Amino acid sequence: MNNLTDFEPDDRWILAQRTAKNPVDVRQPYAWLAEPERTAAGTVEQVATVFLTNKECPFRCLMCDLWKNTTDEKTPAGAIPHQIEYALKRLPPTRHIKLYNSGNFFDTGAIPPDDYPAIAALLDPFETVIVEAHPKLINARCLQFRDMLKGRLEVAIGLETAHPGVLQRLNKRMDLNDFRESVRFLTGHGIQSRAFTLLRPPFLTEPEGVYWAKRTLDVAFEAGVGCCVVIPTRAGNGGMDWLQAQGYFSPPALESLEAVMAYGLRLGAGRVFADLWDLHLFSDCPDCFEQRKARLETMNLHQTVPPEITCVSNHRG
Ligand code: SF4
Numbered sequence: 001m002n003n004l005t006d007f008e009p010d011d012r013w014i015l016a017q018r019t020a021k022n023p024v025d026v027r028q029p030y031a032w033l034a035e036p037e038r039t040a041a042g043t044v045e046q047v048a049t050v051f052l053t054n055k056e057c058p059f060r061c062l063m064c065d066l067w068k069n070t071t072d073e074k075t076p077a078g079a080i081p082h083q084i085e086y087a088l089k090r091l092p093p094t095r096h097i098k099l100y101n102s103g104n105f106f107d108t109g110a111i112p113p114d115d116y117p118a119i120a121a122l123l124d125p126f127e128t129v130i131v132e133a134h135p136k137l138i139n140a141r142c143l144q145f146r147d148m149l150k151g152r153l154e155v156a157i158g159l160e161t162a163h164p165g166v167l168q169r170l171n172k173r174m175d176l177n178d179f180r181e182s183v184r185f186l187t188g189h190g191i192q193s194r195a196f197t198l199l200r201p202p203f204l205t206e207p208e209g210v211y212w213a214k215r216t217l218d219v220a221f222e223a224g225v226g227c228c229v230v231i232p233t234r235a236g237n238g239g240m241d242w243l244q245a246q247g248y249f250s251p252p253a254l255e256s257l258e259a260v261m262a263y264g265l266r267l268g269a270g271r272v273f274a275d276l277w278d279l280h281l282f283s284d285c286p287d288c289f290e291q292r293k294a295r296l297e298t299m300n301l302h303q304t305v306p307p308e309i310t311c312v313s314n315h316r317g
Pocket residue numbers: 057058059060061064065066067102103104134158172
């Protein structure tokens with residue numbers, strides 16, 4: 001793996017690599033689903049997720065592909081409550097909900113603050129409301145929104161990686177202290193937090209990727225989050241594909257995700273979830289894929305570490 005030590009992608013380069021956005025309609029969320037998740041209390045409950053359609057995030061992180069389902073214009077007043085209502089009509093009843101908006105819930109261009117009361121009213125039936133935000137946008141607005149909710153607010157923050165040099169090169173415009181400060185701010189105001197962490201971001205070998213994913217879990221839990229999500233890094237946004245073609249990025253192996261999960265669960269510091277989206281991208285062995293997937297699902301739902309898988313093809317991960 002070439003270290004590409006002098007290459008630091010900026011907004012302009014990242015934007016130039018992009019492909020076209022998907023067509024979206026600001027009157028509808030671009031996706032919605034309900035899936036089981038282990039709660040802090042140790043039960044497994046259905047959690048609804050609504051993927052809101054809104055204005056693109058102002059940050060330009062190197063690995064991000066969330067811009068694909070966003071608009072260029074400021075989100076019109078009333079659109080977000082309408083989308084939530086639309087999704088709730090189509091989702092089964094749940095006690096917990098994630099409102100993921102391809103960016104930052106407290107970005108006023110994406111979610112107009114004048115809509116907070118209407119949004120909060122729609123969320124009355126929920127015990128837990130989870131939104132996502134960048135540390136630079138975690139501020140008094142979070143408290144304003146928290147005060148309108150009947151349920152508990154939780155904020156998901158993209159920590160990505162504890163590797164300071166790689167974090168800088170992800171163009172995330174934050175450092176580890178920004179993350180720690182945000183978690184402290186939220187905790188101090190009775191708001192829960194979770195961290196999104198990346199397994200093998202660009203510029204790292206597979207062993208380095210595993211090492212830094214474990215350190216990232218350490219940093220997140222030491223900062224005080226209640227849970228972490230481990231996301232295997234993938235290409236598909238233009239810039240990442242270029243890096244992969246040049247040998248500066250490779251997607252992690254499924255075995256690495258299992259190893260990082262096992263580490264995180266054994267820490268016993270909080271819940272750890274593997275992002276299982278598009279999981280087949282990280283395996284080229286049909287003989288053990290389903291078993292590994294099932295092992296990760298067990299880790300997610302039971303927060304235990306099942307015995308390791310021995311592949312019948314004896315493949316090397
Ligand atoms: S802050 Fe989040 S949504 Fe915005 S570009 Fe970075 S990763 Fe993507």
